[in-house]
Amino acid sequence: MTAPRPPAVRIIFGIASWLLTVAITLLGLAALTFFIGRVLPIDPVLKIVGEKAAPEVYQRVFLELGLDKPVWQQFWEYIIKILRGDFGTSFSTTRPVLTDLLNFFPATLELSTLGLVLGVVLGVPMGVASAYWHEKWPDHLIRIVGLIGYSVPIFWLGLVGLFVFYYRLGWVSGPGQLDVFFVGVVDRWTGSILIDSALQGEWEIFFNAISHMTLPTILLGYYSLAYISRMTRSVMLDQLTREYVLTARLKGASEFRVVMGHALRNAAIPLVTVIALSYGGLLEGSVLIETIFSWPGIGNYIYSSLFAADMNAVLGGTLLVGVVFVFLNMLSDVLYRTLDPRSR
Amino acid sequence: MSVIADPIIDPKRALRAARIAEFKSFARRFMRNPLGMVGLVIVIALLVCAALAPILATHDPYLPALSDRLAAPGAEYWFGADELGRDIYSRIIYGSRLTLLIVALVIVTSAPVGLVIGAIAGNYGGWVDRIFMRITDVFLAIPKLLLALAFVAALGPGIVNAALAITLTAWPPYARLARAEALIVRNSDYVNAIRLAGASDFHIIVYHIMPMCLSSVIVRMTFDMAGIILTAAGLGFIGLGAQPPLPEWGAMISTGRKFIFDQWWVATVPGFAIFIVSLGFNLLGDAMRDLLDPHLRQRR
Numbered sequence: 001m002t003a004p005r006p007p008a009v010r011i012i013f014g015i016a017s018w019l020l021t022v023a024i025t026l027l028g029l030a031a032l033t034f035f036i037g038r039v040l041p042i043d044p045v046l047k048i049v050g051e052k053a054a055p056e057v058y059q060r061v062f063l064e065l066g067l068d069k070p071v072w073q074q075f076w077e078y079i080i081k082i083l084r085g086d087f088g089t090s091f092s093t094t095r096p097v098l099t100d101l102l103n104f105f106p107a108t109l110e111l112s113t114l115g116l117v118l119g120v121v122l123g124v125p126m127g128v129a130s131a132y133w134h135e136k137w138p139d140h141l142i143r144i145v146g147l148i149g150y151s152v153p154i155f156w157l158g159l160v161g162l163f164v165f166y167y168r169l170g171w172v173s174g175p176g177q178l179d180v181f182f183v184g185v186v187d188r189w190t191g192s193i194l195i196d197s198a199l200q201g202e203w204e205i206f207f208n209a210i211s212h213m214t215l216p217t218i219l220l221g222y223y224s225l226a227y228i229s230r231m232t233r234s235v236m237l238d239q240l241t242r243e244y245v246l247t248a249r250l251k252g253a254s255e256f257r258v259v260m261g262h263a264l265r266n267a268a269i270p271l272v273t274v275i276a277l278s279y280g281g282l283l284e285g286s287v288l289i290e291t292i293f294s295w296p297g298i299g300n301y302i303y304s305s306l307f308a309a310d311m312n313a314v315l316g317g318t319l320l321v322g323v324v325f326v327f328l329n330m331l332s333d334v335l336y337r338t339l340d341p342r343s344r
Numbered sequence: 345m346s347v348i349a350d351p352i353i354d355p356k357r358a359l360r361a362a363r364i365a366e367f368k369s370f371a372r373r374f375m376r377n378p379l380g381m382v383g384l385v386i387v388i389a390l391l392v393c394a395a396l397a398p399i400l401a402t403h404d405p406y407l408p409a410l411s412d413r414l415a416a417p418g419a420e421y422w423f424g425a426d427e428l429g430r431d432i433y434s435r436i437i438y439g440s441r442l443t444l445l446i447v448a449l450v451i452v453t454s455a456p457v458g459l460v461i462g463a464i465a466g467n468y469g470g471w472v473d474r475i476f477m478r479i480t481d482v483f484l485a486i487p488k489l490l491l492a493l494a495f496v497a498a499l500g501p502g503i504v505n506a507a508l509a510i511t512l513t514a515w516p517p518y519a520r521l522a523r524a525e526a527l528i529v530r531n532s533d534y535v536n537a538i539r540l541a542g543a544s545d546f547h548i549i550v551y552h553i554m555p556m557c558l559s560s561v562i563v564r565m566t567f568d569m570a571g572i573i574l575t576a577a578g579l580g581f582i583g584l585g586a587q588p589p590l591p592e593w594g595a596m597i598s599t600g601r602k603f604i605f606d607q608w609w610v611a612t613v614p615g616f617a618i619f620i621v622s623l624g625f626n627l628l629g630d631a632m633r634d635l636l637d638p639h640l641r642q643r644r
Contacts, residue, residue: 021478024478024482025478025481025482025485028478028479028481028482028485029482029485029486031482032482032483032486032491033494036494036495036498037498147623147626147627147630148619148623150570150622150626151570151574151619151622151623151626152619152622153574153577153578153581153594153597153615153618153619153622155578155581155597156577156581156597156611156612156614156615156618156619157615159597159601159604159611159612159615160612160615162604163604163605163608163612167604167605280487281487283487284487284488284489284490287489287490287493288489288578288581288582291582302490302493303582306493306497306582306583306584307583309497311497311498314493314494314497315494317490318486318487318490318491318493318494321487321490322485322486322487322490325485325486325487326485329485
């Protein structure tokens with residue numbers, strides 16, 4: 001048997017192997033987008049130039065893509081390009097894909113973050129209530145609300161929401177980020193319309209933006225609430241049967257303290273993972289929501305690029321969201337390790 | 345012959361009797377779950393719609409009647425008519441066939457692929473396991489809908505390509521499941537006994553590891569079907585799934601989107617169909633998990 005490693009070495013080993021895992025996952029992600037973009041189409045050149053292109057054009061694009069080289073070399077060059085931040089040029093906007101992505105990403109981030117906040121603020125208490133009144137009417141009610149959230153096509157709910165709350169009732173504003181005459185008034189500082197307009201004191205625009213994002217935010221919030229409340233319920237059900245809960249009750253702690261102070265605190269650690277994962281789900285859910293609400297984010301960008309047959313943009317967007325996904329997983333891993341005293 | 349068969353003399357009959365008894369108790373426990381029954385009824389209704397579509401439909405789902413375009417729901421068109429005057433009710437009935445087709449295509453491809461990969465990884469362990477699980481993790485790390493979207497964008501739209509794309513995103517959970525089960529089974533005494541008796545890895549994987557995964561796989565499949573229906577509808581809505589004039593529900597919402605403010609029924613009705621069917625599979629999945637999940641079962 002070898003001697004046990006000193007703690008410092010063990011930590012370094014742990015971090016190194018973990019970084020390796022992340023690197024391999026990212027490499028796999030790149031391999032997948034490479035595969036989809038270059039290998040899968042029967043002729044990637046035709047995808048770009050169209051069927052009626054002149055032979056010279058075809059030949060030029062063929063060489064530009066490096067298709068005369070072996071697949072391994074092509075992949076290697078692809079990776080190098082990505083590491084340099086070169087995702088290719090978008091044919092529809094004629095800008096580098098990375099510039100486009102950075103342009104559109106803040107809007108997506110803004111929408112999905114607000115959705116997540118809503119999902120956590122409502123979903124966690126709902127899950128706790130559901131577990132506390134297990135198999136009683138509040139539990140059934142909350143589970144049904146969650147089940148509906150799981151089963152409903154979110155893009156359809158968006159359309160119905162627009163019809164009812166925008167067209168019929170007029171409570172919220174319609175598609176888009178702002179009313180047309182407000183577009184372009186606020187200077188772009190952070191890319192988040194709420195922060196930018198507030199910082200520049202444009203309160204009229206601020207409230208207009210809120211009115212526009214209410215509906216999509218509620219929809220994304222509902223979407224994540226369904227998942228978060230369900231997971232909170234199952235984690236809390238597990239915690240509430242533990243012996244420390246009984247001990248706390250025997251000591252005479254109030255029910256509120258037992259549930260919120262003891263059980264929820266212990267449930268919080270696995271919940272962090274759940275919340276990080278549902279953030280990733282929201283980024284994805286925003287693809288459909290953004291197309292419904294004409295929200296100027298990544299989802300809308302990918303959607304419109306699809307129809308321009310702009311594969312660079314589609315794959316760049318997929319890669320970006322994938323990377324964010326991987327980092328969210330990483331983050332939840334790190335949080336889990338630092339929050340849970342047992343895993344230190 | 346005695347009434348009670350001697351299990352040693354007649355093992356096959358005893359096995360069959362035990363299976364029937366097990367199924368009966370399963371059915372009895374299932375009946376006690378009202379939500380599960382609702383789910384079952386919805387799923388059966390979907391199957392009936394698909395099987396009897398020509399009888400249930402009141403109109404030809406493809407035949408345009410331009411004089412009736414965008415007609416409101418009424419006695420002639422129960423759920424209204426779409427932008428070409430086709431009966432929405434009949435299209436929804438026929439659309440159930442497409443929904444089932446996609447779900448079936450995805451399930452029969454993704455579950456076996458995942459099972460085989462997971463069982464092999466768990467059975468052999470070591471490097472095989474590491475490589476296979478890393479690949480699985482990569483697929484799990486990518487947002488499903490986006491991957492499917494990029495895949496269909498490269499292959500071209502269509503119902504089979506959409507199903508292929510969803511398969512690509514749907515197999516990893518099965519691999520995880522099968523691997524976890526294989527890790528437990530491969531070191532158990534009975535597997536060691538068969539191995540000593542000269543059984544091949546193939547035999548062990550196919551006859552001993554895979555059957556152990558079945559109950560969790562069935563639960564997983566039922567849940568997955570709801571997700572598959574939603575993803576397929578999403579792809580159809582974006583325009584990458586079934587192509588017109590096929591009455592796919594997601595694509596129907598997509599065409600109805602243009603008329604949402606004035607002729608709300610064109611987009612709304614197909615959405616209800618998607619919602620109800622995926623709710624049905626979710627309810628059924630919930631009930632099946634409560635009954636079949638070995639972890640929950642032991643608690644009782």
